[in-house]
Amino acid sequence: DGGITQSPKYLFRKEGQNVTLSCEQNLNHDAMYWYRQDPGQGLRLIYYSQIVNDFQKGDIAEGYSVSREKKESFPLTVTSAQKNPTAFYLCASRGGGGTYNEQFFGPGTRLTVL
Amino acid sequence: GENVEQHPSTLSVQEGDSAVIKCTYSDSASNYFPWYKQELGKRPQLIIDIRSNVGEKKDQRIAVTLNKTAKHFSLHITETQPEDSAVYFCAALSSGTYKYIFGTGTRLKVLA
Numbered sequence: 325d326g327g328i329t330q331s332p333k334y335l336f337r338k339e340g341q342n343v344t345l346s347c348e349q350n351l352n353h354d355a356m357y358w359y360r361q362d363p364g365q366g367l368r369l370i371y372y373s374q375i376v377n378d379f380q381k382g383d384i385a386e387g388y389s390v391s392r393e394k395k396e397s398f399p400l401t402v403t404s405a406q407k408n409p410t411a412f413y414l415c416a417s418r419g420g421g422g423t424y425n426e427q428f429f430g431p432g433t434r435l436t437v438l
Numbered sequence: 439g440e441n442v443e444q445h446p447s448t449l450s451v452q453e454g455d456s457a458v459i460k461c462t463y464s465d466s467a468s469n470y471f472p473w474y475k476q477e478l479g480k481r482p483q484l485i486i487d488i489r490s491n492v493g494e495k496k497d498q499r500i501a502v503t504l505n506k507t508a509k510h511f512s513l514h515i516t517e518t519q520p521e522d523s524a525v526y527f528c529a530a531l532s533s534g535t536y537k538y539i540f541g542t543g544t545r546l547k548v549l550a
Binding site: 369431432 | 470472480481482483484487489527531535536537538540541542543
């Protein structure tokens with residue numbers, strides 16, 4: 325619901341591998357965000373993008389990369405440089421018009437390093 | 439830097455009592471303050487929000503108050519029910535960077 329989807333729901337990664345998490349929205353939102361949530365913790369911003377072909381680092385960008393080639397899509401790659409990637413990853417987009425400031429969250433991807 | 443402090447980290451109340459969660463923000467450019475409810479393993483869900491030009495907003499059993507001078511905002515839940523049990527997060531949106539800064543969360547437990 326909310327028009328923002330993430331896949332896969334669960335992802336297992338071997339050490340040393342890069343993995344890419346998908347985030348797609350059909351809400352025609354310009355802004356998109358990636359957050360990391362560790363067990364019992366709050367949300368920490370990894371990357372965000374205000375517009376296509378532009379993105380900025382958040383507070384914990386090291387070991388992650390993103391692209392924003394299309395308005396609907398904001399994939400996150402967890403690289404081997406991220407030493408402790410096991411976490412719950414949430415993608416969000418920010419609304420337009422009357423809901424300009426409201427963030428809509430995707431269902432999340434739970435990443436586990438084996 | 440930008441920071442949002444949230445208290446308490448855990449809160450237990452009897453069913454029917456009220457619950458209050460408080461947040462303090464540091465960025466003067468913040469102009470939008472949402473509150474989210476997150477159940478275990480699920481995505482955060484927006485439950486109420488307030489803009490900087492408003493001092494109070496209410497939606498049934500939930501209300502939010504904002505004191506811009508003190509940089510404080512609070513969530514008030516009245517007549518709590520067991521289904522209110524969850525983790526609640528406050529956040530502040532900077533009008534300059536459009537970054538949302540989240541509090542560390544409050545685990546609310548409503549005892550039947």
